[in-house]
Each structure stands twice: as C-alpha cells, then as structure tokens.
Amino acid sequence: MAEVAAAAGPPAAVDAAARLRKELSFVQSLLKSGQSLSEMVAAANASVAVAAKAVGELRRAHPESCSTELTIRGLPSGSDDWDWRGLKRWLTNTIVGDNRLSAKSIRHVEKDADKDVGVLRLANEDQIKVAMDLLATVDPPVAGSALTLQRGPAPEYSGKKDERENRKRGREGEEQGQAQGERPAGGRGPKAPRAAPNVCEATCPLWRTPYPEQLRGKLATVVGALGKITDTVERRTHADAKPTWIQTSRALSRDTQPACPLLGVLRSPVIEAYRNKSEFTCGMDEQERPSVGFLRGSFIDGITCVGSPNVTRHTSKAAIAMADAASDFLRQGAQFPVWDKRYGSGFWRLVVVREGRRRSFLPLPLAASALAADEAGARAGQQVLADPTFPALDPWRYLVTSPSSASGAYTEEQWAEALPDGASSETRSREEGVARGMALEEVCEAEPAMPPPDELLVMLQVNPQYSRALAEPELARADLRNMAAALTAAATAAGLPAPSFAVQHHHGVSNAAPYDAPIVHLDAAVREGDAMETGGSGSAGGEGPGYIHDSLCELRFRISPTAFFQVNSSATCVLYKVVGDWAVGCGSSSSGSPPSTLLLDVCCGTGTIGLSLAHRVAKVVGVDSVESAVEDARANAALNGITNAEFVAGKAEMALPSILAQHAEKKEYSEVVAIVDPPRAGLHKSVLAALRGCGRIRRLVYVACNPESLAQNVGALCAPNPERRGGYGGHAKVPPPPFRPVKAVAMDLFPHTHHVESVMLLER
Numbered sequence: 001m002a003e004v005a006a007a008a009g010p011p012a013a014v015d016a017a018a019r020l021r022k023e024l025s026f027v028q029s030l031l032k033s034g035q036s037l038s039e040m041v042a043a044a045n046a047s048v049a050v051a052a053k054a055v056g057e058l059r060r061a062h063p064e065s066c067s068t069e070l071t072i073r074g075l076p077s078g079s080d081d082w083d084w085r086g087l088k089r090w091l092t093n094t095i096v097g098d099n100r101l102s103a104k105s106i107r108h109v110e111k112d113a114d115k116d117v118g119v120l121r122l123a124n125e126d127q128i129k130v131a132m133d134l135l136a137t138v139d140p141p142v143a144g145s146a147l148t149l150q151r152g153p154a155p156e157y158s159g160k161k162d163e164r165e166n167r168k169r170g171r172e173g174e175e176q177g178q179a180q181g182e183r184p185a186g187g188r189g190p191k192a193p194r195a196a197p198n199v200c201e202a203t204c205p206l207w208r209t210p211y212p213e214q215l216r217g218k219l220a221t222v223v224g225a226l227g228k229i230t231d232t233v234e235r236r237t238h239a240d241a242k243p244t245w246i247q248t249s250r251a252l253s254r255d256t257q258p259a260c261p262l263l264g265v266l267r268s269p270v271i272e273a274y275r276n277k278s279e280f281t282c283g284m285d286e287q288e289r290p291s292v293g294f295l296r297g298s299f300i301d302g303i304t305c306v307g308s309p310n311v312t313r314h315t316s317k318a319a320i321a322m323a324d325a326a327s328d329f330l331r332q333g334a335q336f337p338v339w340d341k342r343y344g345s346g347f348w349r350l351v352v353v354r355e356g357r358r359r360s361f362l363p364l365p366l367a368a369s370a371l372a373a374d375e376a377g378a379r380a381g382q383q384v385l386a387d388p389t390f391p392a393l394d395p396w397r398y399l400v401t402s403p404s405s406a407s408g409a410y411t412e413e414q415w416a417e418a419l420p421d422g423a424s425s426e427t428r429s430r431e432e433g434v435a436r437g438m439a440l441e442e443v444c445e446a447e448p449a450m451p452p453p454d455e456l457l458v459m460l461q462v463n464p465q466y467s468r469a470l471a472e473p474e475l476a477r478a479d480l481r482n483m484a485a486a487l488t489a490a491a492t493a494a495g496l497p498a499p500s501f502a503v504q505h506h507h508g509v510s511n512a513a514p515y516d517a518p519i520v521h522l523d524a525a526v527r528e529g530d531a532m533e534t535g536g537s538g539s540a541g542g543e544g545p546g547y548i549h550d551s552l553c554e555l556r557f558r559i560s561p562t563a564f565f566q567v568n569s570s571a572t573c574v575l576y577k578v579v580g581d582w583a584v585g586c587g588s589s590s591s592g593s594p595p596s597t598l599l600l601d602v603c604c605g606t607g608t609i610g611l612s613l614a615h616r617v618a619k620v621v622g623v624d625s626v627e628s629a630v631e632d633a634r635a636n637a638a639l640n641g642i643t644n645a646e647f648v649a650g651k652a653e654m655a656l657p658s659i660l661a662q663h664a665e666k667k668e669y670s671e672v673v674a675i676v677d678p679p680r681a682g683l684h685k686s687v688l689a690a691l692r693g694c695g696r697i698r699r700l701v702y703v704a705c706n707p708e709s710l711a712q713n714v715g716a717l718c719a720p721n722p723e724r725r726g727g728y729g730g731h732a733k734v735p736p737p738p739f740r741p742v743k744a745v746a747m748d749l750f751p752h753t754h755h756v757e758s759v760m761l762l763e764r
C-alpha cells in the first residue's frame with residue numbers, strides 16, 4: 001500500500017481560482033459588450049492573456065496543487081535495473097493498462113539508479129489522481145516497505161529539469177530565427193510569458209546590432225521577397241508561356257532568381273531619435289508606479305509593465321521630455337489613475353506626441369574610413385541638406401550595397417535599365433558608381449540626430465467611461481487641464497515649442513482606437529458642460545481637433561492627430577524622390593511644358609506622394625479609405641497651391657474601377673502611371689485585378705512596408721494569366737500584357753527594427 005504525503009487542492013488554490021474566475025468574468029463581459037470585430041478580438045486576446053497570467057501565478061504560488069508531476073519515494077535503488085527505464089517498466093506492468101491510464105498519459109519518467117525516488121509527469125492534473133489511486137492498490141516493488149506518493153516535483157531532480165527547459169528554450173529561440181544580439185542567448189520565443197529586461201527589446205529589437213548589419217539583414221529580406229515573386233509567377237504560368245524575364249534568368253542560371261535587380265538599400269539619413277511620432281502607454285512600471293512609456297512586451301505574453309523611453313534609440317528627445325513630464329504628473333498631481341487593461345478600469349490611456357519641422361533635415365552620410373582618417377575634420381565638413389531642392393536631391397547618395405544583394409543572373413540590358421535614370425553618356429560611369437553605392441563595410445553610425453521640432457502636438461487618450469470621470473466630470477476636466485499645464489511647463493523648460501493638445505475619448509479594450517473615435521481640442525474637452533461621456537466630434541467647440549504641420553520634399557503638410565504620416569521624415573524624402581523618379585522620370589516643371597501624365601496615387605493618405613509629384617504631371621488622382629486623411633490631402637493641395645490634384649475618399653477596391661473609367665481612358669493623358677502604397681496587408685484582389693486589367697497603365701511603382709504582401713501582389717500583377725474580375729478595365733476584350741519587374745530597392749525607414757520598406761518598378 002502507498003501513503004499519500006500531501007493532500008491535493010489546498011484552500012489557497014481555491015482562492016486563487018476564485019480570483020481567476022473574477023478576472024475572467026470581467027474580460028468576458030467586455031467580450032460581450034464589444035461593438036466591433038476588432039474590439040471583440042482585443043477582448044478575446046485580453047481574456048487569453050489574463051487566463052495565462054492567472055494560471056501562471058497559480059502555478060507559481062501552489063506548485064503542488066497544479067503540478068502534473070508525481071513523486072514516488074521508497075523505490076528500489078543501487079541497481080542498474082532501477083533507473084528510469086526500470087521504473088517505466090514497473091509502471092507499465094502494474095498501473096498502465098487500466099482503462100483510466102494509458103501508456104501515452106505518462107509523458108516523462110525520471111529516476112537515477114542510485115536514488116530511491118522517481119518522478120512521473122502525466123498528461124494532466126486529473127491523471128495524477130488516477131495514478132495515485134492505482135498506485136495505492138499495487139504491491140510495492142520493495143517487499144515490506146510502503147511507497148510514499150507526493151504530488152509535485154522532486155527536489156532531487158529540479159536541477160535537471162531546469163537544464164532541460166533551458167535547452168528547450170534555446171531551441172525555440174533558434175527556431176524563431178532570433179538574430180544574435182536581439183534577445184538574450186537561450187531566451188524564450190515571443191509567445192512565452194516573460195518580463196522584457198529592457199524596453200529596447202520590445203520597441204527597437206535591433207538596438208544592439210551595428211547599423212551595417214541591420215542593413216544587411218534588410219537586404220536579405222527583400223532578396224527573399226524578390227525570389228518569391230519569381231516562384232509565384234513560374235507556378236502560375238504554363239511552361240511554354242513563361243514571360244521572357246523568367247526565361248532569360250532561367251537560361252542564365254538554374255536557381256530561382258530574384259525577379260529583378262535589387263540596387264541595394266537606401267539607408268536612413270538619420271538613425272538616432274528619428275521618429276516624429278511617439279505613442280506612449282500610460283501604465284504601471286516595475287515598481288508599480290504610474291508611468292508613461294512603452295510596454296515592455298506584449299500583453300498577450302502577460303506583460304503589462306511600462307518602461308521609460310529614455311533608453312530607446314528611435315525616440316526623440318522632445319518626445320522623451322513629454323513622456324517624463326507626463327509620468328511625473330501621474331505620480332504627483334493626477335486625481336485619476338492610469339487605465340488597467342486587465343480590469344478595464346482607469347482614466348489615462350495614451351500620450352501621443354507628434355512633431356513638425358519647418359524644413360526637412362537631410363545629413364549626407366559619411367564613409368567609415370573618412371571618419372576614421374580625420375574624425376574632427378570629417379564631422380566639421382559634414383554636409384546637411386537643411387532645405388533640399390527636391391528635384392535636385394540625389395537619393396543615390398544614401399545607397400548601400402553588398403555583393404550578395406546584387407547577386408542574381410541578369411542580362412547587361414536588365415542592369416543598364418535598372419541603373420538610376422537621367423544619366424547622360426558623360427555621367428553614366430559616375431552614375432554607375434553611385435548605383436553601386438557605399439559598401440556595407442563603409443557605413444558608419446556617426447550621423448547627427450534630428451534637430452528639435454518647430455511644432456509639438458500632444459494627443460491625450462482617456463477613458464470617458466471611467467466611473468469617477470462620469471461621477472465627477474469637473475475632476476476629469478481638472479486632470480486634463482493640469483496634465484496640459486505640466487507638459488507645457490516641461491516643454492518650455494526644455495526649450496521646446498509649447499505643445500497644442502487634442503483629447504481622444506476611447507473606452508475599447510485595446511488602445512488602438514477606431515478611426516471615428518471622438519477627438520476634441522483640449523479647450524473643448526475641459527469646457528464646463530461638455531460631458532465626458534458624450535465625447536464630441538472633431539469640430540466640437542469650433543476649434544477643430546488641432547493639427548500639426550510637417551515638411552517633406554519642399555512641401556508643407558497639415559496632419560490630423562490620428563492621420564497616417566511616415567514617422568521618419570528625412571528618410572521619407574529619399575523614398576519619395578526614388579518613387580517619383582521611377583514613376584515619372586527626373587524632369588521638373590522648369591523643363592518646359594508640363595508633362596501630360598495622369599498619376600494615380602492609390603492609398604494616398606494625406607496626399608504626400610501625389611502632391612510631391614504634382615509639378616511633374618498633368619493630373620494627380622488619389623484615393624484612400626480614411627476620410628479625414630483625404631480631407632487633409634485636399635487641404636494640403638490648397639496649402640501648397642497645387643490645383644491639379646483630386647482626392648477620392650473610399651476603399652480602393654470600390655473606388656478604383658470608376659476612377660479608371662473616368663480618368664484613365666482620356667486621350668489628353670499621354671500616359672497613365674500608378675503608385676501604390678498599401679498597408680501591411682497589401683492590395684485587395686479587386687485592386688490588383690483593376691490595375692492588371694487597365695492596359696493604359698504602363699508603369700507602376702509599388703511601395704511596400706511588408707515584403708510578404710509585395711511578393712504576393714507583384715506575383716499577381718506579373719502573372720500572364722490574370723484573374724478576370726469585372727472585365728479587364730476599359731473596353732478591352734483580351735487581357736493586356738502582364739507587368740514585368742524592372743528593378744527594386746530596399747529602404748530603411750525604421751532603423752533598429754526589423755521593418756523594411758521596398759520600392760519596385762513594374763512596366764509593360
């Protein structure tokens with residue numbers, strides 16, 4: 001007979017289970033009250049995270065009651081027959097086979113031959129009870145001595161268990177493809193609950209990787225995407241109907257080739273503190289103090305702790321000053337607490353800081369060898385294009401290449417076509433040299449950080465349904481007013497412009513508010529009588545929500561508090577220059593009569609790409625699904641005196657066919673060019689079909705923030721057999737020829753992160 005050493009399920013575990021039930025019932029109520037799919041998904045994720053966290057806590061607090069391990073003492077020792085195999089054999093002969101316990105439910109057996117103790121790990125907690133019941137009925141292997149059964153692990157084997165787990169975690173880390181330097185060696189994969197040791201790990205995971213190595217990784221990512229395009233088109237095409245660009249590369253090499261030459265990667269002119277927008281979370285730091293900063297990991301991993309942005313490489317000094325001042329206010333002067341996603345309670349949720357500058361800032365990169373040879377001299381001589389004349393900006397000065405990125409079997413013609421446009425025969429060799437760019441080894445990180453902003457906009461996201469804000473709206477208004485005063489004082493002390501303020505009301509589970517979440521100017525938000533729960537609209541009080549103005553490519557842009565705007569302004573100037581040159585050539589309005597090109601700006605946002613090229617074309621037509629962004633685009637055309645641009649609000653999948661029907665067939669346009677800049681998910685199938693089917697579009701520039709969607713979408717645009725959706729555009733009875741990949745370049749808009757932008761030119 002066996003003795004049971006400890007009873008399972010102590011009362012403390014029951015308490016913890018009750019707490020867990022309470023937390024879960026709260027998030028489930030959020031799940032029920034979710035008003036949109038994204039809110040429901042966020043609530044579901046929150047409930048999974050709460051459950052995982054609570055179960056983790058429960059396990060740590062009561063290992064014995066939650067354990068799936070069973071320790072058996074009183075086993076034979078000192079004989080090789082009684083190592084783990086011997087114990088397993090004995091178990092198989094005695095308790096396994098009962099219809100309540102199969103061999104499969106014993107997941108692991110541990111026993112050293114010289115110890116009288118062994119451990120079983122079973123499939124679940126119920127099976128522990130079954131195994132204990134069965135062991136209580138069998139004869140012990142040592143006659144006359146009873147077995148002792150204890151739920152939970154045996155301390156004798158705990159070292160081995162840690163070793164095993166560390167090995168497993170190491171393997172997981174490798175399988176997840178974690179780059180060296182990104183996570184501590186042997187660190188867990190992203191889904192395992194863990195406390196991020198440093199906020200950098202969560203926000204800029206490449207913070208310790210030298211910049212040339214970051215660029216090398218980004219080049220490799222884009223080379224991979226270009227290879228997938230070739231694969232996709234080959235797969236979708238009959239052997240005898242392969243496009244010539246595939247036939248040629250196949251003739252030159254048997255391996256799958258990148259679909260076109262990749263010129264290299266355009267480095268970011270600024271790599272420190274480059275962001276013009278920072279989105280800070282209000283939460284608790286590790287010492288449980290209210291803080292404004294970045295989440296140190298993802299909520300789904302059970303991480304709710306906020307860390308200071310001071311240590312990050314991409315956040316600007318101005319934004320850090322605002323976050324620090326907001327933290328101080330929440331600790332010392334605030335009446336209301338921060339939002340706690342786990343309980344759906346609290347007031348302060350987000351502090352979003354946006355910066356605007358009167359002029360673009362473009363430092364020209366220095367080569368590492370020049371810097372090493374004469375550090376002081378090279379720095380003094382470093383050129384900054386503080387106000388670049390956009391048509392004259394030479395983006396290829398930022399090009400970085402590596403032999404592996406140029407790999408691929410291309411013909412001389414393909415390479416010649418891929419080299420930067422506009423090179424005369426005299427400058428061809430120089431242009432070719434520039435096209436080869438700076439070698440990766442020559443890239444140095446000694447570039448100046450962004451200068452201070454000329455404008456600051458702070459958007460405060462708060463929960464208008466916080467019970468005390470509803471009961472005491474005057475306190476909510478005072479808190480908002482005092483926060484604004486604290487941030488203004490901090491800005492003045494730091495020599496920054498006084499910020500303007502917008503207040504966003506949002507009570508969904510996730511901080512990502514829907515586009516129509518009410519935003520009001522601070523003055524309207526703190527005015528007596530504007531109840532917190534009603535929120536208001538962007539025009540409440542007549543002040544508007546407050547805009548910020550930034551500069552790109554010699555143009556000024558008005559940006560609404562929530563509108564999309566590229567976060568790295570200096571790199572965006574370089575990006576738009578390449579996009580423009582590839583889409584409509586290197587000409588400018590000063591070179592005679594305006595060209596008669598129709599430019600389609602698909603997913604135009606606030607109109608930045610189309611407006612920066614309006615002077616080179618006859619007409620720009622932009623389309624974007626976000627109405628406020630389209631309003632900004634129209635206002636931006638007026639702000640810059642541009643009269644040949646028109647913007648349509650609506651999803652491209654709905655609006656593009658009629659835009660094409662209305663504009664693309666017009667004879668007054670000698671050519672139609674499309675630039676597409678979709679979100680991470682890429683273009684909708686119908687948009688691809690409309691672009692592929694409109695034979696008037698001879699040139700298309702794809703700007704991609706996600707190499708995976710680039711590969712899929714370009715594969716569809718270049719496949720000879722198009723999907724026929726609502727005709728082939730215009731009046732064509734037969735499909736127009738597919739597009740052909742001509743050239744591509746990678747662009748680093750987000751130093752210290754894995755993100756990479758790609759630009760690709762397609763023609764037909």
Ligand SMILES: C[S@@+](CC[C@H](N)C(=O)[O-])C[C@H]1O[C@@H](n2cnc3c(N)ncnc32)[C@H](O)[C@@H]1O
Nearest residue numbers: 564603604605608624625626651652677678679
């Ligand atoms: C990567 S941003 C590019 C914006 C702009 N080209 C720029 O550089 O500032 C993607 C844009 O696509 C828009 N968008 C998302 N889905 C869309 C759709 N179905 N139809 C049209 N626009 C869409 C978003 O509103 C966003 O402005």
